[in-house]
Amino acid sequence: MFAYGGKILRVNLSNDKISIEPLPEKLVSDYIGGRGFSARILYDELKTGIDPLGAENKIVVASGPLSGLFVPGAGKLTFASKSPATNSYGDSNIGGHLASEIKYAGYDVIIIEGISDKPVYLYINNDKIEIRDAGKYCGKGAITTEEMLKRDLGKEFEIAVIGPAGENKVKFACISHDFGRQAGRTGIGAVMGAKNLKAIAVRGTLSLKVADPDKLLEIGKKAFADCIKHPAWKLWLDQGTASVTNWSNQQGSFPTRNFQSGFFEDYQKISGDVMLKETIVNNKACFGCPMACGKYARTRRNNKEYYVEGPEYETAAMIGGDCAIGNIHDLTYANYICDELGIDTISGGSVAAFAMECYEKGIIDKKDTGGVELKFGDIRAFEHIMNLISRREGIGNLLADGVKVAAEKLGKGSARFAMHVKGLEISGYESRRAPAMLLSYMTCDIGAHHNRAWAITHDIAVGRDVFAGKSKRVIELQHIRPIFDMLGTCRLQWVELELSLDYYPQLINVTTGRNYTMDELLHSSERVWNLNRLFLIREHKDNFGRHFDYPPARVYENGVQTGPTAGSKVKKEDIDKLLDEYYQMRGWDKNGRPTPEKLKELGL
Amino acid sequence: MYLDVDATKCTGCRVCLTICSLYHFKEINPKKAALTIDATFPKPGKYEPRVCNQCGICASVCPVEAISLPARPQPDQAVLAGDARSGGKEGAYIIDSEKCNGCGECVRECPTQVMFLHEDSSVPIKCDLCKECIPVCAPGVLFIKDENK
Secondary structure (H helix, E strand, O other): OOOOOOOOEEEEEOOOOEEEEEEOOOOOHHHHHHHHHHHHHHHHHHHOOOOOOOOOOOOOEEEEOOOOOOOOOOOEHHHHEEOOOOOOEEEEEOOHHHHHHHHHHOOEEEEEEEOOOOOEEEEEEEOOOEEEEOOHOOOOOOOHHHEEEEEEEEHHHEEEEHHHHHHHOOEEEOOOOOOOOOHHHHHHHHHHHHHOOOEEEEEOOOOOOOOOOHHHHHHHHHHHHHHHHOOOOHHHHHHHHHHOOOOOOOOHOOOEEOOEEOOOHHHHOOOOOHHHOOOOEEEOOOOOOOOOEEEEEEEEOOOOEEEEEEOOHHHHHHHHHHOOOHHHHHHHHHHHHHHHOOOOOOHHHHHHHHHHHHOOOOOOOHHHHOOOOOOOOOHHHHHHHHHHHHHHHOHHHHHHHHHHHHHHHOOOOHHHHHEEEEEEEEOOOOOOOOHHHHHHHOOOEEEHHHHHOOOOOHHHOOOOOOOOOOOHHHHHHHHHHHHHHHHOOOOHHHHOOOOOHHHHHHHHHHHHHHOHHHHHHHHHHHHHHHEEEEEEEEHHHOOHHHHHOOOHHHHHHHOOOOOOOOOOOHHHHHHHHHHHHHHHOOOOOOOEEEEEHHHHHOOO | OOEEOOHOOOOOOOOHHHHHHHHHHHOOOOOOOOOOEEEEEOOEEEEEOOOOOOOHHHHHOOOOOOEOOOOOOOOOHHHHHHHHOOOOOOOEEEEEEOOOOOOOOOHHOOOOOOOEEEEEEEEOOOOOOOOHHHHHHOOOEEEOOOOOO
């Protein structure tokens, strides 16, 4: 099978059974790869109602057909599972060099099942697969463990690892790789922890064959040249996603103090420009990436040096703005803490900000926090709360389940500012004056995540107070952007360097020898979107309805406090109008269920 | 003339390794490339690309004289126009795969450790100065150093 590894590796940690299966042709033709594979496999193989942290849940690690090839940004891998945050399909994609290495080892997909009775790691060296004891790595930080495993196994191994937060099943624990890349969202690190799987180490030396190597060489060279000559390329190389911080504040879309505001008064102290002067030591790319958005940084604290990749924009937004950490060295250190503990900086930032607002409002006090004043802007308070969360200690145990569950337990109106949709914390865009972005968060298939439809630029282009017609662009983006996750490539070359979408059907066709049109890729992407909706409905069939797509009450109850979007809030009826239009355009009924006609059209 | 690097610019993306294998072997495998990148993380967080400087030690240690510097091509046969697979470019030491007995002496003796053995072939992989890696290296790490200029 050209471009693909052609194999699924299945590992059951309960009985140590390891098996290799051929990649089914129907899965390839209908679901392409990556997130398409994981959505179909989990829908088919998981029983309804299972505990995400129990033995019946599975983790699917899926590369795409372009992963590891000579294609810009071809380093993306999907981790997917039933999410402990949302109790539905969850996935998160990760860059670095893991997707490519898995392919060079001969696999497209790894499926991890069961629960090990002791801490283990999965060792993959081409066809040599072993479940190995991980006792010595237990309790160690994610960065530390990766360093230890590289020392023990050899530098050429690519490692995915969880930190203490994952081991302790924190519901927003991430999976880390390559000293700074994370599969951050939906808590799959907790699923790894529940399985007693500390790490996955992969080495591959096999070659990937493509249908037309000369044509790939020709098209690939052109695509790289297009990326490099784009005027925005240099800014991305220099600052990465941190270049968005200034812009986002100017737009009033920078989550600040638990989304009380959309503008952070200290944003210029944590921007990409400041990072360039103060912290960045190197530019760090994922496999095959010409723009190298990873900014490897160094900070000093109490006479000790800390190295970390970041902060990226999302970390700047969710810890910088949302927890009001307005100093680049404090923020870099906060990023380090989360990375070492193995906590998603988006949800982690949102949870800390939620706790800080609870403290501000007197819902929790010093008795709950172990004597610490949990104030916005205090890096020591942030560090303290992250440590408690990662150990599930004291109030950390409550917060470790995410803002939705924490607010349900705390009560006192805290659910009104628990900033999540479907149990997943909202990522780094304040969207009360950006209806398309808001709709994108409301309807995202894994919970409130920006990457399925970064629609805020559409709001800015066509009018930030306009509601009608926004669904069209959101749906378009929700179909285009996941294609990258299916192909195993990064979307940023398209989003930021305007690499033409026309390249992608060409690239998949010359590498796989198949014959896809862009419309067929989009159709496949829509199939995945609807399949994930069916997963959500199946899990919640008794009480499923449009309320699953509602944003938190803050969006329609509180106006943005300061900055360019000050005063903005959204009327509840406008939220329903957004959903009415969206459901109708999707071919879903008024409760957000795909109609039989739509499912038939998609072959579901 | 040889391939040189500005290591401070390297981002570790491995595009150079990818194109090297694709160009020479028509398949993709960074472990079948004639250059490599060392990464030192988490501290100090640097990449160190290693490339062949055409020093010729491989040729001097080869027991069967399989490695040589072919005669300098005529000026109008400029390097960029050529095809590496047909036998190398100006300034490049080339392995004659017919003569090579796969002993690995050159790989062991290479001072920069940029000759590689892969299980697919007994003939080591060595930089032939095809220059394909240079334009796709976005940060501009790779360049040609010509000491005659």
